[in-house]
Amino acid sequence: MWKFVISAAVAITASSVDAKVVQERVPTMLQSPFHRGVNVLGYDPYWKDVTKRRFQWRHFTEIRKGGFDFVRLVLQAFRHMGPDNRLDPEWLSKLDDVVAHAREAGLGIIIDEHDFDACSTDVGMCRTRLSAFWQQVAPRFAKAPRNVAFELLNEPHDKLNGDPWNELFAQELAIVRQTNPTRIVVVGPTHWNSLKDLPLLKLPNDPNLLVTFHYYEPFHFTHQGATWVGPEIKALHGITWGSNADRAALRADFNTVAAWSAANHRPILLGEFGAYDKSGTPMDLRVAYTSGVRCEAERHGFGWAYWQFDSDFVAWDMAKDQWVQPIKDALIPPGKDECAGR
DSSP, X not given: OHHXXXXXXXXXXXXXXXXXXXXXXXXXXXXOSOOEEEEESTTOGGGTOGGGOSOOTHHXXXXXXXXXXXXXXXXXXXXXXXXXXXXOHHHHHHHHHHHHHHHHTTOEEEEEEOOHHHHHHOHHHHHHHHHHHXXXXXXXXXXXXXXXXXXXXXXXXXXXXXXXXXXXXXXXXHHHHHHOTTOOEEEOOHHHHOGGGGGGOOOOSOTTEEEEEEEOOSHHHHTTTOTTSOHHHHTOOOOOOOSHHHHHHHHHHHHHHHHHHHHHTOOEEEEEEOOOSSSOOOHHHHHHHHHHHHHHHHHTTOEEEESOSSSSSOSEETTTTEEOHHHHHHHSOSSOOGGGGO
16 A cells, blocks of 8 residues: 555656645545544433433443543434424424533534434435534534534435435535534445445545444344344344454454545544344353454544444443443453553
């Protein structure tokens, strides 16, 4: 890779292309404030009935005390829009409260619009509603600090694969930039934020873009027994992870992302990863996987957000009101971090 970069640099120097023009075409590498995070509140009753909420404001304090520096706030906002695509004022007030309490606890926050299935099924509807969402939400946080970021849409796939996503992203980014010209905006590739689709992203020369990908490979391990991913995966049990071949595949995948990042001068956020917790997969295997992925992310300087605090894949046990300690320790080692030796 470096031979290619050096050769390209020599070719540019030797040509008549003005060096200033070349520099303007290469985005400055963003210094991301998001390092170790966790996804929150996506499936909490808080959004419909605050009296039934599981997540409490004190949990932000627990997250910060636990060693995390940001949360990724999972929003499914379309269901809170009226016929005119206006967001329910009560829902917007709840969003304001979440952001305020996260910041009060010392956490950064990524506001993630998570209506990915609806958007990937009906692109026309998505274009209208997603634009309406960011037209209403972006101005509310125009004066927020640097560690409040916007993720315009989670996991585009199906009808959004390829150019439709590039076109929709450009449209939504333009809306955000009207009120937030330097806000960090998170963008990921298609096929559910697959690293394999990174080369298909067409990004503008915007220095405040943070590129995300999600990692659940091998899927038959991380999602075995899950009820929402089809009968073949639902029927799987007893799949293991942790062999030399497994770890080599993990490393190769993250090396691929790192090579893309270097070639395109874009920082990386691993926005989701984890192994499903409700199908009997032994804890030691889930811990090994979680630690392995986290280590690879940090080896390359990628920020990361674990999926998720509550609901499934959990890092926090709501019933016991405490961390699921083996998962927490895999994410934030309590002693010497063994990643450096891997």
